[in-house]
Amino acid sequence: MILSSVIIVLGEVLEVAILISLFLALIFRFKISYAWLIESLIIGCMGAIFYASYFDTVSQWFDGFGQEVVNASIQLGIYICLVLFNTLIYISRHDQLITKYLQWIMALSIILAITREGAEIFLYISGFYSSELLMMPVITGSILGGSIGLSLGILIYYTFTNMADRTSLYIGYSLLLFVSAGMILQAVRLLIQIDWLPAQEIIWDVSDWLTESSVTGRLLYTLMGYEATPTLIEIQFYIAAILGVLLATGFSQYFISKKSSGH
Numbered sequence: 487m488i489l490s491s492v493i494i495v496l497g498e499v500l501e502v503a504i505l506i507s508l509f510l511a512l513i514f515r516f517k518i519s520y521a522w523l524i525e526s527l528i529i530g531c532m533g534a535i536f537y538a539s540y541f542d543t544v545s546q547w548f549d550g551f552g553q554e555v556v557n558a559s560i561q562l563g564i565y566i567c568l569v570l571f572n573t574l575i576y577i578s579r580h581d582q583l584i585t586k587y588l589q590w591i592m593a594l595s596i597i598l599a600i601t602r603e604g605a606e607i608f609l610y611i612s613g614f615y616s617s618e619l620l621m622m623p624v625i626t627g628s629i630l631g632g633s634i635g636l637s638l639g640i641l642i643y644y645t646f647t648n649m650a651d652r653t654s655l656y657i658g659y660s661l662l663l664f665v666s667a668g669m670i671l672q673a674v675r676l677l678i679q680i681d682w683l684p685a686q687e688i689i690w691d692v693s694d695w696l697t698e699s700s701v702t703g704r705l706l707y708t709l710m711g712y713e714a715t716p717t718l719i720e721i722q723f724y725i726a727a728i729l730g731v732l733l734a735t736g737f738s739q740y741f742i743s744k745k746s747s748g749h
Contacts, residue, residue, distance in 0.1 A: 488623045488624075488626055488627040488630070489627065490627065491610075491623065491624045491625075491626070491627025491628050491630075491631060492627045492628075492630045492631040492634070493631065493699065493700075493701060493704060494610060494627075494628075494631065495607055495610070495627065495628040495630075495631030495632050495635070496631035496632075496634050496635050496701070496704060497631075497704040497707065497708065498603040498604075498606050498607050498635075499603065499607070499631060499632045499634075499635030499636065500635040500638060500639075500704065500705065500708045501599060501603055501708045502530075502596070502599045502600055502603050502604075502635075502639075503635045503636055503638060503639025503640075503642075504638070504639060504642060504661075504665065504708055504709065505564075505595060505596065505599055505665065506523070506596060506639060507639040507640070507642040507643040507646075508642070508646075508658055508661055508662050508665070509571075509592050509595070509596075510523070510643055511642070511643050511646035511647055511654065511658050512575060512646075512655070512658050512659075512662070513575075513588075513592070514646075514647050515651055515654065515655060516575065518585055518588065518589065519589065521589075522589040522590070522592060522593045523593075523596070525593065526592070526593040526596040526597050526600075527596065527600065529593075529597050530596055530597040530598075530599070530600025530601055530604065531600060531604060533597055533598075533600065533601035533604070533605075534600055534601050534602075534603070534604025534605045534607075534608060535604075535605075535608065536601075537556075537601055537602070537604075537605040538604075538605040538608040538609050538612075541553070541605065541609060544556055548680075551680040551682075554676040554677070554679055554680045555676075555677075555680070555682075557602055557673075557676055558672075558673040558674075558676040558677050559673075560598050560599075560601065560602045561602075561669045561670070561672045561673035561676075562669070562670070562673050563594075563598050564595050564598050564599055564669050565666055565669040565670050565673070565727065565730075567591050567592075567594050567595040567598070568595065568662060568665070568666040568669070568731065569666065569730055569731055569734045570591050570734070571588065571591050571592065571595070571662075572659070572662065572663075572666075572731050572734045572735045572738070573734040573735070573737055573738045574587060574588045574591065574738065575588060575738070576735075576738045576739065577738050577741055607628065607632075610624075610628075611624060611625065611628055646658055659735075661709065662731075663728060663731050663732070664709060664710035664711070664728075665708075665709060665710070666727060666728075666730075666731050667710065667711055667724050667727040667728045667731070668707070668708065668709065668710050668711025668712075669711070669727075670711075670723050670724065670726075670727035671711035671713065671720055671723065671724050671727070672711060674719065674720055674723045675713075675720065678717075678719070678720075683719060684719065685717070686717040686718050686719050687717065687718070688715045688716070688717055689716055689717060689718055689721060690715070690716070691714065691715045692714050692715075693714035693715060695714075696712075696714060697714055698712060698713070698714055711724065
């Protein structure tokens with residue numbers, strides 16, 4: 487039970503930890519304030535408690551598919567924030583007002599991520615309240631999983647901030663690109679589960695080699711939306727999500743070049 491709790495909570499914490507560490511590492515290079523982070527963490531935790539408290543009510547929405555629809559909407563919201571982040575991060579060097587917008591976008595991303603993942607952790611742990619025998623192993627495993635997730639986030643942050651500027655920007659951007667696509671992929675899977683999107687035949691199956699439930703699988707799931715048995719529609723949405731971020735980045739670079747040539 488301890489190991490299961492470690493893996494489950496690690497997967498939930500890791501998504502938030504990686505998102506925060508990538509944000510902080512990237513804005514470190516652009517000299518943007520971290521002041522928004524504490525408020526985001528507080529509001530996110532409040533959102534998680536609120537969501538978990540009304541989970542049964544939310545689950546009844548949309549003919550009993552409220553949980554899947556709300557979670558998919560949160561994932562889509564985070565993806566949109568990441569697209570906007572990639573659009574504005576380079577422009578922020580040339581416009582202080584854009585920097586303010588950028589902080590709001592990062593804050594909203596973190597709030598949404600903590601609300602979803604925090605609610606999942608709260609619900610998981612609360613499911614064992616009635617069992618004194620299992621409660622302590624679950625709490626112990628949850629603390630260990632959370633600590634490992636936070637440690638990995640801190641490690642990512644300090645790894646990037648100690649790299650050369652250009653290298654850290656390229657690698658950080660690449661990771662954020664795959665994290666963004668992973669958000670869309672998670673949303674697509676939820677919508678397939680409730681038949682809002684069509685279920686299709688599996689393109690390949692590597693579950694015998696690496697399952698999503700393993701520690702490595704959970705890490706890859708968080709980093710890039712790893713799926714051992716993807717379908718065609720999932721691959722299509724994944725590619726479309728990557729193209730969306732690339733187009734957003736291309737737009738920002740075009741804007742900067744036009745503004746520079748205008749001067």
